[in-house]
Amino acid sequence: MELELKEMLHDLETLRKALPDHPSNQTLINKLQSHVEHVCSLAKSVPVRRSKVKDMSAEVVDSNPYSRLMALQRMGIVENYERIREFSVAIVGIGGVGSVAAEMLTRCGIGRLLLYDYDKVELANMNRLFFRPEQCGMTKTDAAVQTLADINPDVVLESYTLNITTVQGFNTFMSSLKNKAFRSNKDSGGVDLVLSCVDNYEARMVVNQACNELGQTWMESGVSENAVSGHIQLLIPGETACFACAPPLVVASGVDERTLKREGVCAASLPTTMGVVAGLLVQNTLKFLLKFGHVSPYLGYNALKDFFPTMEMKPNPQCSNAACLERQKEYILAKPARDAAAKAKMEAESLSAAEFPLHADNEWNISVVDDSEADKSDAKSSDFLPEGLMRELPTADDFQKPPVSEPTVSSNDDLDELRKQLEALNAA
Numbered sequence: 001m002e003l004e005l006k007e008m009l010h011d012l013e014t015l016r017k018a019l020p021d022h023p024s025n026q027t028l029i030n031k032l033q034s035h036v037e038h039v040c041s042l043a044k045s046v047p048v049r050r051s052k053v054k055d056m057s058a059e060v061v062d063s064n065p066y067s068r069l070m071a072l073q074r075m076g077i078v079e080n081y082e083r084i085r086e087f088s089v090a091i092v093g094i095g096g097v098g099s100v101a102a103e104m105l106t107r108c109g110i111g112r113l114l115l116y117d118y119d120k121v122e123l124a125n126m127n128r129l130f131f132r133p134e135q136c137g138m139t140k141t142d143a144a145v146q147t148l149a150d151i152n153p154d155v156v157l158e159s160y161t162l163n164i165t166t167v168q169g170f171n172t173f174m175s176s177l178k179n180k181a182f183r184s185n186k187d188s189g190g191v192d193l194v195l196s197c198v199d200n201y202e203a204r205m206v207v208n209q210a211c212n213e214l215g216q217t218w219m220e221s222g223v224s225e226n227a228v229s230g231h232i233q234l235l236i237p238g239e240t241a242c243f244a245c246a247p248p249l250v251v252a253s254g255v256d257e258r259t260l261k262r263e264g265v266c267a268a269s270l271p272t273t274m275g276v277v278a279g280l281l282v283q284n285t286l287k288f289l290l291k292f293g294h295v296s297p298y299l300g301y302n303a304l305k306d307f308f309p310t311m312e313m314k315p316n317p318q319c320s321n322a323a324c325l326e327r328q329k330e331y332i333l334a335k336p337a338r339d340a341a342a343k344a345k346m347e348a349e350s351l352s353a354a355e356f357p358l359h360a361d362n363e364w365n366i367s368v369v370d371d372s373e374a375d376k377s378d379a380k381s382s383d384f385l386p387e388g389l390m391r392e393l394p395t396a397d398d399f400q401k402p403p404v405s406e407p408t409v410s411s412n413d414d415l416d417e418l419r420k421q422l423e424a425l426n427a428a
């Protein structure tokens, strides 16, 4: 466009010379020239979208969008970061948590993102991250695709403007999750993970139903109505509790989630809590997909106390969801095969460990020092304190002194005493 505008300026200059030297002609041409110059400056301020990158490179240059991510491999955190391009993640609900999760995965270079929402962007959403005021009135899916495609054109974006709780919406949702067009050679389903970022019980139960039917692993996320607590949960149909087995908020806080989203009550929301929950959710997603660290089965967040409870939840054999019971049966039936695979893996690992002993060579000449010698020299050096400093903790020697005045009690007597106290408590 810049080239065309320059040509227009040039043509105007030619026109000025060709036309008779009349003041009205000159004024008109000057006016046209200033218009073109203005459009020129506007064109320059429009951001240029970067071109697609074919392979993720680890090259450390400012122009490489993936250098900091590929460094995870060099640092030994992730074995093969580039695998992230093979994965498809579906995000249901592009609100305060879903939109931020989508941006994080886009910046991480995820292969394909499927986005589901039926809502529009409103000014009332501006207390959260991601959406911008000029996007008000757009559907959340369209606005998200606009922003995400600009940030990383390598990500394949699919947007579904629909309500999954309607019959038609549910059918489209199911068929989009099964679609294997992105990686036709994959033996499992069409997506690797579903992230539920919806704000109501009904929609969660719909995601639960779809994932139980498909045997699709998913992660649940939620933020409480008062904006100061949240949670994430990993759900593997048949293996862990499904959403109908035990809704997480009921378990974590004793509050029934069905009562949380009340009609006519304006829920509070904070960009901080939503950002933390989105961060925890995507962190767990990256660990799950790229196989590093510990994938949390349940992680809560209490913002008032900065408390992060964790737990594991087994499926409920009396679950009200029929598909959940089916998956539970399959999981139990597959146990012998799982055990055999785990045993074979352990044997292979111990074999390779025996073949390659740890620290066969000692290139740094590290030797082990006698502990008692080290203690002695430590005690000497730590006795000395610079002027003005006081010791706040007792020296190590004080801890080693056995208690002198305490009478020694045998551990059996302790246990008997404890048992008596417990019995007394139970009787009361």
Ligand SMILES: [Zn+2]
Binding pocket: 241, 242, 243, 244, 245, 246, 315, 316, 319, 320, 321, 324, 325
């Ligand atoms: Zn269940």
